[in-house]
Amino acid sequence: MMNNPWKKDFPQLTDGSVYFDTAATSLKPQSVIEAVNHYYHDLSANIHRGMYEAAVITTELYERTRETVAHFINANPEEVIYTRSTTAGLNMVSYIYGLEKLNEGDEIIVSELEHHSSFLPWQNVAKKTGALIRFIELNQEGRITVEAFKKVLNDKTKVVALTYVSNVMGYITPIKEIIELAHQYQAIVIVDAAQAIQHIKVDVKDLDCDFLAFSGHKMLGPTGIGILFGKYALLKELDPMEYGGDMNEDVNKDVSTWKEAPFKFEAGTMPIASVLGLEAAIRYIENIGIQNIHEHVTKVHRYALAQLNQISGITIYNKGSETGIISFNIDNVPSHDAITFFAEKKVALRAGQHCAKLICDWLGIYSCMRASIYIYNTYKDVDLLVETVKQAVEYFQELGF
Amino acid sequence: MMNNPWKKDFPQLTDGSVYFDTAATSLKPQSVIEAVNHYYHDLSANIHRGMYEAAVITTELYERTRETVAHFINANPEEVIYTRSTTAGLNMVSYIYGLEKLNEGDEIIVSELEHHSSFLPWQNVAKKTGALIRFIELNQEGRITVEAFKKVLNDKTKVVALTYVSNVMGYITPIKEIIELAHQYQAIVIVDAAQAIQHIKVDVKDLDCDFLAFSGHKMLGPTGIGILFGKYALLKELDPMEYGGDMNEDVNKDVSTWKEAPFKFEAGTMPIASVLGLEAAIRYIENIGIQNIHEHVTKVHRYALAQLNQISGITIYNKGSETGIISFNIDNVPSHDAITFFAEKKVALRAGQHCAKLICDWLGIYSCMRASIYIYNTYKDVDLLVETVKQAVEYFQELGF
Amino acid sequence: MTGLDNLYREIIMEHYKNPRNKGLVENQDYRLFRIKNPSCGDDITIQTLVVDGIIKDCRHIGHGCSISMASASVLTELMIGKSVEEAEKIADNYLNMVANKEYDENIDLEEAEVFSGVRQFPARIKCASIAWVAFKDTLK
Amino acid sequence: MTGLDNLYREIIMEHYKNPRNKGLVENQDYRLFRIKNPSCGDDITIQTLVVDGIIKDCRHIGHGCSISMASASVLTELMIGKSVEEAEKIADNYLNMVANKEYDENIDLEEAEVFSGVRQFPARIKCASIAWVAFKDTLK
């Protein structure tokens, strides 16, 4: 632990600052930077349509990445759709499935733990179709439980849209049991895995989820690339959302036809450089092993919690967090006042509602600070965090907050 | 001309191959590669939400790029929406405007010169709303003319979706006159500028277009980023397409509200690295001057055409091309046979339908080859192209094609 | 920590703890404008009564960080009694000052001057601006 | 240009210029499958008549590059008279060969062997495969 073996791979960490904002976006290892660079510097060709060498190589890398992603989440390659981000993927499901299949009176189950990107697309579907949104009652700790899920599940349930890991509380949803129950009612389940994919093994076959989305930039990969997994039987049947180059089979003035999934869902030129960078990110994670990542994060998290628990004058909202996320406030200090103190000390945290206002409402707070831990974080980072928390408490108390 | 002053800025051009496929995707100058690299290597922070230094700098660069783009096309920054690509931008218009505003019997004017990304979204709107698609009759040369446009324009016209420059023919559409006429009928005009932005001055105020879309990757910039310009009065009134993080003002269990344009159209984490790279691309183009680019391309194009015109056994479809695009076939040789010959000689061309099947239908061909010229191309490149065309004609004739 | 001390000046803390003109009144003659900043949870409403081109009353309500709350309080106190024209000039000048843009030092910002420390904290400019932007909208 | 000569072998050109079993028949007993490859403009339909597990007839129509056209012609000639089981084995083996994957050299690909040159042209694998993939679908 003294010598974090991974920290050196992250060139961003050179100015003595410590980074506790992985839940917003992760740092990138050198290998990811180089994969992106390789595309721009050496290839710079479009895919699927070229015959010259750079185009052929690029196409191969692009489709190989699809296989790498599929292997990583235990899907088939034709179930892997490239998107801009988690947000784009979840919206796509709300369009290709939600707006097409739902009707007045149907029910959509969500939770107050949802990120806005998992909740708002379904609020839109509800508004447009007349379907009803139902919230799973969170338990005292703020968790989604199977018991509470059962209470809202019924014959009218058509869609269940839930986060796998909450980006504020860090809890792991018992999603596998929920999916099994939902399927008994012929409801489909859409899993927001944006905060799960970098922390725990995500196995879509084992979960049996219908759709699952995540982003590259939170899992050591580039911005501008996300993955939407969809069960092939669903993808096969559903219409595309976007229309354009490369996704069609035949275009005519009157009617046109589409390629097979996943290609019919990828219109126009996709974020090629970011796709290639995503492969490097997955390779990096696989080389370490997701279990080892989880263990490291858990250790550092425990170490942090043990010390933060000792500090009076702060409130921690998620002591049971399972993925290295710590959400807290300094008592009586608005989070945006507090965060400036941390920024001055070069401790990168995030303050605000974290695009998850419903859980802030549930907690009865306007906003909070969040420290999120990942592989490049060390005990020493935590010591700095803890020390800064202490100083901040003192500073703001003296100011009279 | 002997010493192309820009070629050295493109690190892809080192193995002696010549690149004539800019219309598919352009090469990237070192400054663009470095801007992307700078984000990943030194910043790697998310925008709009962070208080620490990297987050603040990234947010500044991200919003500064919006101003750079706005200045480049003479728009206001709040009229500049970041998208994944031209395709994503054009689809967005078809959703936020087309599907919302059009009704049975309304008419949509397009042309057979459209790229699939400019045509298919409107075919979808027509199918879903009962609106009618009308094609401008192309003139003998395959051009859109104001006269022909007038013949399909009428009181029922609600939307005009046209390409500014055709990616197969290279013609410049008389779009300004068309927009003026369309506005007399209260129709809105959506301009596909994917092949215009890198060749001619695009001035949205002068054109008075309602929407205009283009991609970074065809204008020396990164993949995964596009721009959708929309007139502010329209953007203000229209609903978002995608819902999620960062685009909302207030989220509640029952109803939510959105930020002002353009932010309400940018849901979740956007392709930050590519945005930053796009700014470098625009700077690079502005430094050279779009007029100088156009002159260079025109010179090289004329030089190429003069020689290609001498070769018997090939057919050129667009001798009047104005933007350095040459589409041709070797007589009796399917383009995919021919293209392999060029690939072997390290001459990067493209063969196929170029995502524009309607113009192939119009030309009465299944497919063709396309050479597209840009600033890094030289007379010497052309000599190699011409020589290879000659050899190919001979080779395939000998084979008995 | 000199930077931070520049931000959290005594006057600011005093206004934060004892906000002036807080709470709205029910009166149709007042013009009202509300701004939310969802990423930080700021939510501020400004209410202004203008009679014969003079700001007779200015009130605020909301929640947010100390900078946004204090700047709302300072704003209301400063604006009452000013002409609309003067008020707009002052508001523009203040907004330029906190955004680290050029501003006219001859225009007296009175107590609002204490927010000049915000310039060193680009991420907090919004906090110091939100009430003032809302105020300007009440004058439109 | 030795590579290209490996691709454009005499037999291939011969089939391209004189395609066998070209044109469809109107007969409901035939199974038909069509594949389009829009990026290159290939469009191939294969029609197969199976009686008692034996391929009695196999036909093709379409347009595309010489490799796709010739491979369709070679396919039909090779498959007529084969059992469905044999035919599937041969087709899988052929598809593996052109894709530069492992394949069983003991299975006789007959004239189709000439398409082995495609392996050096990854971008042309699809051209050589399209008819054979369509054929396999007619057997399903």
Ligand SMILES: Cc1ncc(COP(=O)(O)O)c(C=O)c1O
């Ligand atoms: C004229 C035209 N429109 C639209 C597009 C689509 O652009 P993109 O693939 O970047 O979405 C292209 C390029 O493929 C084009 O040439």
Ligand SMILES: Cc1ncc(COP(=O)(O)O)c(C=O)c1O
């Ligand atoms: C749980 C969760 N879901 C969805 C998202 C949205 O991801 P993105 O912004 O990459 O689209 C995030 C991150 O912001 C998240 O934490």
